[in-house]
Amino acid sequence: MLNIFELQKELVCAALPSGLESRQATIIKNYAAHYCDEFYTDALGNLICHIKGPGKKIMFAAHMDVIGFMATFIDERGYIRFVPVGGHTPAYLIGATVRFENGICGCIQPDEKAKPGSTVLTDIMLQNLYIDIGAESYEDACSMVSVGMYATFATEPKMVADGNMMTPYADNLTSCAVLLSAMSEMVYPVNDVWCVFSVQEELGCRGAKVAANAIRPYMGIAIDLTRTGDTPSETDNLRMTVKLGGGPAIKIKDSSLICDKPVVEHLRACAVRSGIEYQDEVLLAGGTDASAMQRSREGTLSGAVSIPGRSIHSPGEIINISDAENAARLIAAAAKTEI
Ligand SMILES: [Zn+2]
Structure with missing residues (x-):
């Protein structure tokens, strides 16, 4: 085994x-x-x-x-919009760390429309989320990630209580x-x-x-x-x-x-x-x-x-x-x- x-x-x-x-x-x-x-x-x-x-x-x-994500658009400040690959629940995504196929990491964040307080959690739509890779400009982001690149969740598997694995x-x-x-x-x-x-x-x-x-x-x-x-x-x-x-x-x-x-x-x-x-x-x-x-x-x-x-x-x-x-x-x- x-x-x-x-x-x-x-x-x-x-x-x-x-x-x-x-x-x-x-x-x-x-x-x-x-x-x-x-x-x-x-x-x-x-x-x-x-x-x-x-x-x-x-x-x-x-x-x-x-399941994962695909970059669709990079804005002038270097933030990356994405489409889902497979079925996603938006509420699971805020704060999730992701890794692009070339190893570049980022974090999924909500834009103004999806920030807690401006709406209820169940109203969050995938189009209100973006990936922040820490870039400071469009050019900076484009040197690391291009449209069409895949990303996945970057969390590591861990053993937790009672012989259970979180991953x-x-x-x-x-x-x-x-x-x-x-x-x-x-x-x-x-x-x-x-x-x-x-x-x-x-x-x-x-x-x-x-x-x-x-x-x-x-x-x-x-x-x-x-x-x-x-x-x-x-x-x-x-x-x-x-x-x-x-x-x-x-x-x-x-x-x-x-x-x-x-x-x-x-x-x-x-x-x-x-x-x-x-x-x-x-x-x-x-x-x-x-x-x-x-x-x-x-x-x-x-x-x-x-x-x-x-x-x-x-x-x-x-x-x-x-x-x-x-x-x-x-x-x-x-x-x-x-x-
Ligand atoms: Zn399955």
Whole structure:
């Protein structure tokens, strides 16, 4: 079993947003090469790893892209406006430190319209935010950052209370670490196993669809984060039963798919047989690569294993390391148990 926290640290430092995943792909490839028979990268950038087995094809997909920002406009004082890459909650962003792809760091700040006191927090719009890199003029800023450059959250992963990890991009670099960890346990599987580290999930599950069309799996299982119902101010009718530390979640439904029963049953049976405590997941809003696999070609039996996470898409997502480790064990069992 690989060390999830150390892998997360390595991946977070390198990762770039959807559309430019090559840095995290290289790190993942260096690990994956030890655990598969063959691998290749397709035209879109998906990293596809094959562990040969005699049975039916099973595809696992963990998206390796992360959400981020792209510079759109630099004003005369050197402040940088941006568009989101992937889904952002503006309230999470004020004060967040970010790092451009060339290493230049900055901080997201609100303009006059979004300053506390001039409006309520929920009214903050992304267009009221800018990045301050400390430049003193347009020319100064342009010597460091150009329009079209990507930026990501620059916060470092940390271990916090109760075996929990606080980090940006648990969604979905932690799932990549989990899939790598699972691959290290998939020696001579009975199924024909395809592990895909997909691109551009945050922009609409683009990579997994292309990969599934090429692989033509019998069954597809995504690995991603899911929300929890254990944070404050959730009203009961919007609440989820999933909680941190309760084990990996087996998805039943989210807004992008109804999971196919044979997949849910396969995962539950593997969990029970391996003595892994799991949770039932109905995610109220959000989707995963499972939906792309389900709708590939003539249709694929699809489902997902989820890692419970608080404050998803914030720079301080929190997941439980044991949940992640048990997700890896469950995925390895699902690969090795006949479908
Ligand atoms: Zn995700």
